[in-house]
Amino acid sequence: MISDIEIEVLRLSLKIAGWAVLCSLPFAVGISFLLSRRRFPGRFLLDGIVHLPLVIPPVAVGYILLLVLGRQGVVGGWLYDVFGVTLVFSWQGAAVAAAVMAFPLMVRAIRLSLDSVDQKIEAAAQTLGASPLRVFLTITLPLIAPGILTGTVLAFARALGEFGATITFVSNIAGETRTLPIALYTLLQAPGSEDAALRIVGISIALALLALLASELLARRVARRLSGEPS
Amino acid sequence: MTRLSVDIQKHVGELQIAAEFESDVGGITALHGRSGTGKTSIVNMIAGLDTPDSGRITLGDLVLFDSNKGIDLPPHLRRIGYVFQEDRLFPHLTVRRNLLYGASRASHSDTVLNFDAVVDMLGIASLLDRQPHHLSGGEKQRVAIGRALLSGPEILLMDEPLVNLDMERRGEILPFIEKLRDATGIPVLYVSHATEEIIRLADIVVMISDGKSVAVGPVEDVMSRLDLRPLTGRYEAGAVLNVRVGEYSLDDGLSSLNFAGGALLVPQVDTPIGHDLRVRVRARDVSIALTPPHGISILNVFPGKILDMAETGTAQMDVLIDIALPGGIEPCPLWARITRRSATELKLETGLVVHALIKAVAIDRHSLGQ
Numbered sequence: 001m002i003s004d005i006e007i008e009v010l011r012l013s014l015k016i017a018g019w020a021v022l023c024s025l026p027f028a029v030g031i032s033f034l035l036s037r038r039r040f041p042g043r044f045l046l047d048g049i050v051h052l053p054l055v056i057p058p059v060a061v062g063y064i065l066l067l068v069l070g071r072q073g074v075v076g077g078w079l080y081d082v083f084g085v086t087l088v089f090s091w092q093g094a095a096v097a098a099a100v101m102a103f104p105l106m107v108r109a110i111r112l113s114l115d116s117v118d119q120k121i122e123a124a125a126q127t128l129g130a131s132p133l134r135v136f137l138t139i140t141l142p143l144i145a146p147g148i149l150t151g152t153v154l155a156f157a158r159a160l161g162e163f164g165a166t167i168t169f170v171s172n173i174a175g176e177t178r179t180l181p182i183a184l185y186t187l188l189q190a191p192g193s194e195d196a197a198l199r200i201v202g203i204s205i206a207l208a209l210l211a212l213l214a215s216e217l218l219a220r221r222v223a224r225r226l227s228g229e230p231s
Numbered sequence: 232m233t234r235l236s237v238d239i240q241k242h243v244g245e246l247q248i249a250a251e252f253e254s255d256v257g258g259i260t261a262l263h264g265r266s267g268t269g270k271t272s273i274v275n276m277i278a279g280l281d282t283p284d285s286g287r288i289t290l291g292d293l294v295l296f297d298s299n300k301g302i303d304l305p306p307h308l309r310r311i312g313y314v315f316q317e318d319r320l321f322p323h324l325t326v327r328r329n330l331l332y333g334a335s336r337a338s339h340s341d342t343v344l345n346f347d348a349v350v351d352m353l354g355i356a357s358l359l360d361r362q363p364h365h366l367s368g369g370e371k372q373r374v375a376i377g378r379a380l381l382s383g384p385e386i387l388l389m390d391e392p393l394v395n396l397d398m399e400r401r402g403e404i405l406p407f408i409e410k411l412r413d414a415t416g417i418p419v420l421y422v423s424h425a426t427e428e429i430i431r432l433a434d435i436v437v438m439i440s441d442g443k444s445v446a447v448g449p450v451e452d453v454m455s456r457l458d459l460r461p462l463t464g465r466y467e468a469g470a471v472l473n474v475r476v477g478e479y480s481l482d483d484g485l486s487s488l489n490f491a492g493g494a495l496l497v498p499q500v501d502t503p504i505g506h507d508l509r510v511r512v513r514a515r516d517v518s519i520a521l522t523p524p525h526g527i528s529i530l531n532v533f534p535g536k537i538l539d540m541a542e543t544g545t546a547q548m549d550v551l552i553d554i555a556l557p558g559g560i561e562p563c564p565l566w567a568r569i570t571r572r573s574a575t576e577l578k579l580e581t582g583l584v585v586h587a588l589i590k591a592v593a594i595d596r597h598s599l600g601q
Binding site: 118120121123124125126127128129130131132138139142143225 | 278279280305306307308309310311312313315317319321322323332333335336337378379382383
């Protein structure tokens, strides 16, 4: 029904997208908080940088990643010298590319829900003796859970479909960086693989539908919990 | 018992706030004044949610804010309970978890209240497992009061806690506020623009006008002062008498309230005999006769001497009469509002002895405070 190669591509795609979302989530929450609640010089610049991957060509993002994180790059060179880690041509590199591309979507969703949290409620928590950290963990975070969920699903979907930045930064290596869209692209380049390509399209659609269903169910549970009806 | 001492200044837009007062140690201190005069800003600065431009705030021995020494304690270290105009309950937590949110601070506080006792006192036992969302306005505000009490505060700030409730719900909450003062001993700073609430609840009144504390004193003094009349409100203007509940007559359903001017007969009050009450007698419910009247329906007639007279409108004036019994130590002022024509025809003047007439039915439940 589904071939070993297809399973490998699917597993790799899920692994890369999963790690991309998981690792960028804390940063997304932190940056959303900064952008939503703090007024500081350079806030506009930070906002712009976060949103950059949304508006410039993905290939350009991939190239910038290569310049910065490649073995010759400022950060990449340091990573290799100190830890012996290299991101180029590895699945970790693919996860970084996917994370960078999905980051703005995640930040936008979380920031929107942070903006809608009534800060008077947070002030009330402070007057009850809660430190700023405790207020954030026990009041703010639960109240923005729906936004975090939306942001995560959006980012996961974006990471699964990531192509341009990934292929530019980590190339197309079977079993290492060949995710669903890259596998599809590879098949379309080879004559006579139209059937195989269609199968990949089918898998992508099935995956997308599953993800949507899961997020819808989860969103309902969160909404129920917030409005206090029994779940 | 902790005394709150405030002396702060701040520019808020057009308003220049300059508040200086000390709270009553055991009872309810009221910040009273019209809407938009900076009352909420003052309590926010006391709670630490807003920063004064300059000044000093202390709670007992603890300095909360001192601009000279650069002290500005964050809100969570101030040990101040705050009941807001809106309930501000945490929507994602049950009533029980809302109530227990401040318990960790309360556990190392001197003012630990028993959870069940507070829940009992506020009548919210049946709501504990519900979500705030499903409560009525009055229930929410009771939970908010309980939540503040259970956080171990040394003083409780209440900023117009009744303003968003309808009349019926207000009547539902007021007794709880009286109860909490009597049962917990936690001093309360109560903000309100409603004269009724002030008379009923406050021991000390801090009059706020245009951001400034213009008068501080016992409620019966401040609310009776003529010079503060524009602030206390013309319609509600009147005197406050300290009375002790006397006997109740079964025959006609009247209670007798004893005070420095004699006995005031009013429709039955709920307060037990021997208890002290405050009664507000509005100026417009008092009239004046030169001689003791006969053949008249009014039961309460008190002889007294005119102390002062002031015009309060084009056609009317307020007359201040001391109705203390002969030999009384303290004066017992009462305000009467009459037309200027009556004043002229009766030839009223300062020093004249007259009779003040108060309609018994004018004193209702809303005129009483404990």
